[in-house]
Amino acid sequence: MANLYSKWMYDWETRLTTLDSNRVVRPLEWGIEWTKDWKGLGDHFPSDPASFTDPQAEAHFILLNRLIVENSDLFFSYDKPADFRLEERFPELFPTNRRQNRQLEELKRKQERGELKKASFLRFTSPVRTPFPENDIVNARWFPAPEEKQQGKPKQAIIVMPQWNADAFSHNALCSLFNRFGISALRLSKPYHDIRRPAELERSDYAVSANIGRTIDSCRQAIVDIRCCLDWLESQGYEQFGVLGTSLGSCYAFMTAAHDARLRVCAFNHASTYFGDVVWTGQSTRHIRAAFEPVLDQDRLRQLWMSISPMAYMDKFAANPKRVLVIYSRYDLTFLRQFSEQVLVEFSKRGVDFVSKVLPCGHYTTGEFPFKYLDGWYLGSFVHGAFKRLAEEAAVAKQSAMAVAKKGDSNQGAEATAEVR
Numbered sequence: 001m002a003n004l005y006s007k008w009m010y011d012w013e014t015r016l017t018t019l020d021s022n023r024v025v026r027p028l029e030w031g032i033e034w035t036k037d038w039k040g041l042g043d044h045f046p047s048d049p050a051s052f053t054d055p056q057a058e059a060h061f062i063l064l065n066r067l068i069v070e071n072s073d074l075f076f077s078y079d080k081p082a083d084f085r086l087e088e089r090f091p092e093l094f095p096t097n098r099r100q101n102r103q104l105e106e107l108k109r110k111q112e113r114g115e116l117k118k119a120s121f122l123r124f125t126s127p128v129r130t131p132f133p134e135n136d137i138v139n140a141r142w143f144p145a146p147e148e149k150q151q152g153k154p155k156q157a158i159i160v161m162p163q164w165n166a167d168a169f170s171h172n173a174l175c176s177l178f179n180r181f182g183i184s185a186l187r188l189s190k191p192y193h194d195i196r197r198p199a200e201l202e203r204s205d206y207a208v209s210a211n212i213g214r215t216i217d218s219c220r221q222a223i224v225d226i227r228c229c230l231d232w233l234e235s236q237g238y239e240q241f242g243v244l245g246t247s248l249g250s251c252y253a254f255m256t257a258a259h260d261a262r263l264r265v266c267a268f269n270h271a272s273t274y275f276g277d278v279v280w281t282g283q284s285t286r287h288i289r290a291a292f293e294p295v296l297d298q299d300r301l302r303q304l305w306m307s308i309s310p311m312a313y314m315d316k317f318a319a320n321p322k323r324v325l326v327i328y329s330r331y332d333l334t335f336l337r338q339f340s341e342q343v344l345v346e347f348s349k350r351g352v353d354f355v356s357k358v359l360p361c362g363h364y365t366t367g368e369f370p371f372k373y374l375d376g377w378y379l380g381s382f383v384h385g386a387f388k389r390l391a392e393e394a395a396v397a398k399q400s401a402m403a404v405a406k407k408g409d410s411n412q413g414a415e416a417t418a419e420v421r
Contacts, residue, residue, distance in 0.1 A: 031213025
């Protein structure tokens, strides 16, 4: 029965990863031009990058990756945006495949009938600039928790990062769930996704592609954008923060938490070790591997994307206290199971406070009935419990501080009385 179930699950997973016919095999591009404004690399931008041969470009990127890891705090640093604003508009779907046309039409009909309500979106200019103006205006749907749900505890918020090629409605239900717990949520559109997607694309191909430099830059932009969202939340009086990421969003979430101590609650919905390994072995990235195979192999691709791999920052991630959930799938053909299990091993080595949950499905089937409800239960219960513990710890710390202050006042009063006598 176990063998029959695994075969059924692998077949189902394969069907889901092959439904989309608009995956484009693009040629290998080194993308050295994307590195010109990267911080922490010194004077390493070549005078004539177009003249590089493949071996020269590969050696150059291996050097850059080493420098990025060594200077990652500078590489992921940024100037705080000055144009934070909330916009009210009707939600749009931004589909990534033709199968969503029916959903798109239904959304339009709801708007025409007046059944669709406007939503709030946080907008600001990303400190990381690209050649695509639409991509550089950050978009995050705002789900503020009701005031009565926030009373009696610190203001808490979580940033939610959906999966690669997610439409604009993905993970909105999770945000509404967190509101019930008194936790506000920002559902962040990743670089090159939904409203940020360049008009020339049907899918969010520029976030992960056969362009080495652009893929690194996209990850850098995502991390900086998350940190900017934290800045805005702080300006709104929020005190305790978390991040939830799914698939590619999980990678972005991990990298941000490794570089920003404000994130104390982390939920990784699928996790892996090396960015290059996922692209090389994953079923959903076969079209990208096809571009690499004539020139590279798995080990070399791992080095070329080491700077955006969670394994490069495990020590930095473990340096600050946080509560962590790792969910992975037993039959995952995109983030292979052994990669997720290695993450748990690395967390255990470093004493990270984590819990793990295993779904009896694959990567894409996580979004199918009944597994999506099990996944939602794991995510919701963990986030609720982790933030509740943070609030309790803050209350204890506040009481202790008040007791110390009261004791100090009493001592000062006693000393004053003694002086009078």
